[in-house]
Amino acid sequence: MTETGLFxxxxxxxxxxxxxxxxxxxxxAGIANDVLVALRMAKRPDKTFIGRxxxxxxxxxxxxxxxxxxxxxxxxxxxxxxxxxxYEQGRERPNGPSRLVDYVKHWCGWARxxxxxxxxxxxxxxxxxxxxxxxxxxxxxxxxx
Numbered sequence: 001m002t003e004t005g006l007f008x009x010x011x012x013x014x015x016x017x018x019x020x021x022x023x024x025x026x027x028x029a030g031i032a033n034d035v036l037v038a039l040r041m042a043k044r045p046d047k048t049f050i051g052r053x054x055x056x057x058x059x060x061x062x063x064x065x066x067x068x069x070x071x072x073x074x075x076x077x078x079x080x081x082x083x084x085x086x087y088e089q090g091r092e093r094p095n096g097p098s099r100l101v102d103y104v105k106h107w108c109g110w111a112r113x114x115x116x117x118x119x120x121x122x123x124x125x126x127x128x129x130x131x132x133x134x135x136x137x138x139x140x141x142x143x144x145x
Contacts, residue, residue, distance in 0.1 A: 015032065053065065058073075069114070
C-alpha cells in the first residue's frame with residue numbers, strides 16, 4: 001500500500017486503509033483483496049467495514065469517527081465477560097493481588113490511555129456499532145477465524 005501513496009496501518013492481523021476519495025478506496029480494497037487471496041486468508045464479514053469515515057469504524061476496541069474517539073460498543077461487554085470469568089475462578093495469587101484485580105487495573109489503564117490522548121481527563125464512554133476490516137487468519141471451509 002505504501003507505494004500507492006495511501007495511508008494504512010495494521011496491528012497483528014487487523015488492517016485499515018484511509019483514502020481521500022471513493023475511487024482510491026475501491027483501488028485499495030482491490031489491492032487488499034488480492035493480497036489476502038495470495039496469502040490464502042479471508043475477511044470476516046462481521047469485522048469488515050468499507051466506507052466513509054463519517055460513519056465510523058471500530059479498531060482495537062475503540063470506535064473512530066471523523067471527529068471523535070470512544071470505546072467500541074462491544075468493548076465494555078467483553079470486559080465484563082472476562083472479569084466475571086476471573087471472579088468465578090476466584091484464584092488468589094499466593095503473595096499478591098488476584099488475577100481479577102490485575103485485569104481491571106490493566107484494562108482501565110488501557111481504556112483511559114487511548115481516550116486520554118484525545119481528551120485529557122475524559123471518563124470512560126461507550127459508543128458505536130461498526131467494525132473495521134481485517135483478516136483473522138487463514139480462511140477455512142467452515143468460515144471460522
